[in-house]
Amino acid sequence: MRRATPAHPFRSEEPGYDSPVAATESTRLDARTLRRDFPIFEQEIHGKPLAFLDSAASSQKPRQMLEAMTRFYETSYANVHRGVYELAERATEALEHAREQVRAFLNAPEAREVIFVRNATEAINLVAYAWGLSNLGPGDLVVVTELEHHSNFVPWQFIAGKRGARLEMLRLDDHGELDLSGLDAVAARGRVKVVATNLVSNALGTVNPVDRLVAWAHAQDAIFVCDAAQAAPHMKLDVQALGVDFLALSGHKMCGPSGVGALWGRAELLAAMDPFMTGGHMISSVRLDRTTWGELPHKFEAGTAPMAEAVGLGAAIDYLNAVNLDAIAAYEHELAAYALGRLAEIPGVELYGPPAERRAGIVSFNVDGIHPHDVAQILDMQGVAIRAGHHCCQPLMHRLGVAATNRASFYLYTIPEEIDQLVEGLHTVRKVFA
Amino acid sequence: MTDSGFEQMYREVILDHYKNPRGHGILDPADAAADGQNPLCGDEVSIYVAFADDGETIDEVKFSGRGCAISQAATSMLTEMVQGRTATDVATMDKDELLEEIGIPLTPVRLKCAVLGLTTLKVALHKAKGTPLPEGLAGFDELELS
Numbered sequence: 001m002r003r004a005t006p007a008h009p010f011r012s013e014e015p016g017y018d019s020p021v022a023a024t025e026s027t028r029l030d031a032r033t034l035r036r037d038f039p040i041f042e043q044e045i046h047g048k049p050l051a052f053l054d055s056a057a058s059s060q061k062p063r064q065m066l067e068a069m070t071r072f073y074e075t076s077y078a079n080v081h082r083g084v085y086e087l088a089e090r091a092t093e094a095l096e097h098a099r100e101q102v103r104a105f106l107n108a109p110e111a112r113e114v115i116f117v118r119n120a121t122e123a124i125n126l127v128a129y130a131w132g133l134s135n136l137g138p139g140d141l142v143v144v145t146e147l148e149h150h151s152n153f154v155p156w157q158f159i160a161g162k163r164g165a166r167l168e169m170l171r172l173d174d175h176g177e178l179d180l181s182g183l184d185a186v187a188a189r190g191r192v193k194v195v196a197t198n199l200v201s202n203a204l205g206t207v208n209p210v211d212r213l214v215a216w217a218h219a220q221d222a223i224f225v226c227d228a229a230q231a232a233p234h235m236k237l238d239v240q241a242l243g244v245d246f247l248a249l250s251g252h253k254m255c256g257p258s259g260v261g262a263l264w265g266r267a268e269l270l271a272a273m274d275p276f277m278t279g280g281h282m283i284s285s286v287r288l289d290r291t292t293w294g295e296l297p298h299k300f301e302a303g304t305a306p307m308a309e310a311v312g313l314g315a316a317i318d319y320l321n322a323v324n325l326d327a328i329a330a331y332e333h334e335l336a337a338y339a340l341g342r343l344a345e346i347p348g349v350e351l352y353g354p355p356a357e358r359r360a361g362i363v364s365f366n367v368d369g370i371h372p373h374d375v376a377q378i379l380d381m382q383g384v385a386i387r388a389g390h391h392c393c394q395p396l397m398h399r400l401g402v403a404a405t406n407r408a409s410f411y412l413y414t415i416p417e418e419i420d421q422l423v424e425g426l427h428t429v430r431k432v433f434a
Numbered sequence: 435m436t437d438s439g440f441e442q443m444y445r446e447v448i449l450d451h452y453k454n455p456r457g458h459g460i461l462d463p464a465d466a467a468a469d470g471q472n473p474l475c476g477d478e479v480s481i482y483v484a485f486a487d488d489g490e491t492i493d494e495v496k497f498s499g500r501g502c503a504i505s506q507a508a509t510s511m512l513t514e515m516v517q518g519r520t521a522t523d524v525a526t527m528d529k530d531e532l533l534e535e536i537g538i539p540l541t542p543v544r545l546k547c548a549v550l551g552l553t554t555l556k557v558a559l560h561k562a563k564g565t566p567l568p569e570g571l572a573g574f575d576e577l578e579l580s
Contacts, residue, residue, distance in 0.1 A: 371502035373475045373547070374444070381440040389475055403476035403500065432444050433503075 027327040034323065035413040037062040048383025051418035056202050056362050056409030057387050058252045059233060065255055068315030069308045080307055081281060081298075095307050098314035099297070102262045105317045106247065107238040112296040113270060115263040116310050120229035121151040123248030123263035124196070126276040126300060127225055128155035131246075132194065134274060138164035141190040143222075145170040145178055146399050147201045147208065150392040152227040152248075156196055166190060170197075172399055176204045176353040183216050192220035199231035199242075203393040203407065204353035205336065205362030207231075214243045223269070229253055229261075233411065234332055234360040236325040239264055251309065256316035260309035263300070270296050277302040328412050332361030335410040335419065339363045342423045348430065352400055361410030364391075367426060370433050372404045378432055379425040386422065443538045444503065452503040457513030459496045465489075466521075466562030470554030472546050477501025479509050481554045483521075483562070490520050497551060504544050508536055509551025516555065525559040527552070 035041055040060045041050055052060060072094055078087035080095050096111070103111040117123045136142065142156045146169055160167045168186050173179045178197075186192065195217035199210050210226060217224040226244040228237060233254035239247050246265045252258040275282055275293055279302040284292040293299040320328065337356035340363060343349050348368035353359055367375055372388030379386055387407045390397045397403060408422055461467075461482035469480045479499035486493040495513040499506065512532060516524045529549050533540070540548055553571060560567050 371475070371477075371500075373502040373544075374504070377443065377544070378440040397476075403478075432440065433449070 027324045027330070029323055029327040029331050029412055031331065031413055031415050034062075035415065037064060037319075038413050039063060039066075041413070045383045045385070046381050049421070051384040051421040053384060053386045053408040053410065053414070053418060053422060055233075055411035055414070056205075056230060056253070056360075056407065058258070059255050059411055060413065061257070062255055062316075062319050064319050065257070065312050065315040069257060069312040072308050072311040077308070079304055091307055094311050095305055098310040101314040101317045102264075105232075105237065105321075106264050107240055108264050109240065110267055113264055113267050115265070115270075115297045115300040116305055117248075117261050117263050117300075118259055118306070119250040119252070119261040120227060120248040121155075121250075121261075123246075123261055124152050124225065124227060125155045126263055127246050127248075127265070128159040130273040130276045130300070131223070131269065132156070132159040133163065136160060136163040136165040136193055139190050140165035140193040141168050141186065142166070142194040142196065143168045143170060143186055143192055143217075144195075145197045145208075146172045146395050147176075147178065147204065147206060148196070148198060148393070148395070149202050149227065149229070150394070151229070152196050152198060152225070153395065156194065165193070168192075169395065172396075175355075176201075176206050177358070178206075178208055178213075180209070180212060180216075187220055192217070192222040194225060195220075195222050196225040196227065198227040198229070199237075200228075200234055200360045200362075201353075201393075201396075202230045202362070203391040203396050203405070204364050205230075205359035205409075206354050207235075207358050207360060210242060210244070218243070230360065230362075233320070233328075234325075235329040245269060251313040251316060254313075254316055255319055256313040257309045260306040260313050262313070267296060270300070275299050275302070279303050281305075323412055329360075331412060332410055333357060333359070335361050335414055335416070336363060338416055339408060339410070339419045339422075342419055343426075346423065346426050346430070349426070352405060361414070362407065363409070364405040364407045366402060366405055367429060368433065370429060372406045374433070375406050375426070375429050378429045379422065382421070382425040382428065384418075384422050384425045443540075443544075445538060448503060448507045448536070448538060451507035451510040455497075455506060455510040457494075457496050457510060458498065460498050461494065461496045464496075466558040468554050468558035468561060470550050470557065472501070472505065472550050474543065474546060475502060475505075477505040477547055477550055479505065479551050479554050481509075481551065481558050483555070483558055485521065490522070492516050492519055492521060492524060495555070501550070502544075502547050504536075504540070505547040505550045508532065508548045509554075511535055512551045512555065521559045521563060525556050525563070525565070527556075 038060045076090035076094055078091045080092040099111045099114050102114045142160045157167050171179050200207050214224045223245040226247040228247050229250045232249040248263050250261040282294050282299050282302040284294050336359050350366045352364040376388035389404045461484050464482035465485045466483035471478050482496045484494040497509050532552050
């Protein structure tokens with residue numbers, strides 16, 4: 001599990017000519033070739049080629065990641081830490097290597113600031129409980145936005161409620177972008193202690209102006225919690241450049257396995273916090289009357305870690321780096337622009353969200369007042385998988401004045417033909433309901 | 435596109451009930467009423483019942499709501515099915531009776547859409563009669579409509 005350089009996923013295996021030192025190489029990705037890394041596409045659905053347009057819910061998995069997990073189970077598996085035998089040492093090394101890969105992926109200062117959790121939801125709950133319960137009180141404000149996934153909304157609503165603090169919501173303008181003109185009015189209503197927003201909206205794809213929100217949060221002496229679950233698969237992240245205090249991501253949305261995610265937090269904040277969950281591994285000493293906590297990151301990693309999943313997440317990071325995150329972001333913008341154009345051709349389609357250049361590969365829409373579940377059902381029979389519903393964003397659905405939307409989302413393996421298949425499918429939907 | 439799965443599910447009778455729902459509207463006052471919601475897809479149904487003079491026979495059923503074709507068509511079909519039957523009979527009606535009438539293959543997710551109207555109607559009848567809600571329906575009427 002040492003840092004073997006992964007085979008470049010879309011270049012020939014021939015040595016010599018494809019050395020990564022060619023810094024001027026084009027970063028354009030080749031989705032058609034990358035797609036062959038994903039075994040899921042080797043099948044038909046209802047007799048049709050699979051058009052998988054639901055990557056924002058969860059991405060598909062490249063062989064390279066699956067093989068890294070299998071290799072770990074087959075050659076290096078044992079419980080980590082404390083074991084004094086060879087396999088336990090290998091497993092520990094693999095887990096800590098994965099932690100280092102996440103650190104590098106986020107350009108975080110220290111690996112001990114990276115906490116392995118189940119997913120971004122758990123990461124945000126960790127901060128809401130472990131920081132919020134000790135630091136929030138009456139008169140304090142927690143500021144979220146109308147664009148939040150329930151995972152970055154409900155934990156804050158719950159903990160603020162427990163502590164007598166108030167939840168404030170930043171509104172959206174009519175283009176699905178945050179209206180920052182209300183910030184000062186919010187600050188006038190109390191002590192802002194937490195600002196928690198996503199970097200990329202899972203429902204509309206909006207890329208949010210986190211830099212301005214971070215500056216505002218810090219001007220209020222508040223901490224900034226960044227939900228990067230939808231941003232991590234899409235764009236290069238740098239916690240130092242972003243200036244955030246906490247950042248949460250989910251492995252399964254970025255070509256990694258389900259069951260693992262990461263929280264990054266500033267060491268001084270994490271060190272001052274109480275633990276979130278207690279139990280094995282997270283302790284320093286346990287006596288009948290008192291337990292002391294372990295060092296970072298162990299204090300926040302009670303119980304047996306998701307070891308193989310962390311190894312898988314590390315392999316997914318290697319894969320994304322090899323493809324190149326700038327290329328992924330550019331390609332997603334391109335697909336979003338193509339999809340927005342094609343969908344606009346269909347009579348009765350209503351599109352939500354910002355222009356393509358300010359969104360990731362996510363397009364939310366409605367068709368002729370037909371309920372999204374009917375749309376998605378008819379599309380499924382044509383091999384097209386999209387998501388229909390509230391996307392865990394009920395406050396946003398209220399803002400848009402709809403019960404639900406259809407959402408098509410794209411990733412590095414999406415090809416334009418899949419978007420064409422969606423458009424054809426939508427014509428059929430309209431015929432059925434004509 | 436002939437004989438595809440969606441054409442079975444969205445067969446003519448379903449689309450007809452969806453586009454021309456029977457019993458659409460509200461009764462005010464109503465002898466029995468309840469609101470139902472399927473939080474998974476946001477389907478909403480409100481059901482209103484008027485009893486005949488015997489206070490037991492269902493004289494009229496109306497519903498209002500919004501949601502997918504399956505939930506709205508199934509509720510429309512239900513209003514026709516229960517007309518003239520007794521409250522006790524309908525409150526214990528097996529869901530298969532409705533599903534047979536709908537007559538289309540349903541995945542587990544869509545099954546919830548299909549039985550939303552029936553569940554809401556049962557809650558309305560139990561509330562009106564003061565009988566305890568059967569297991570599985572407890573708490574149903576506490577759902578808030580969005």
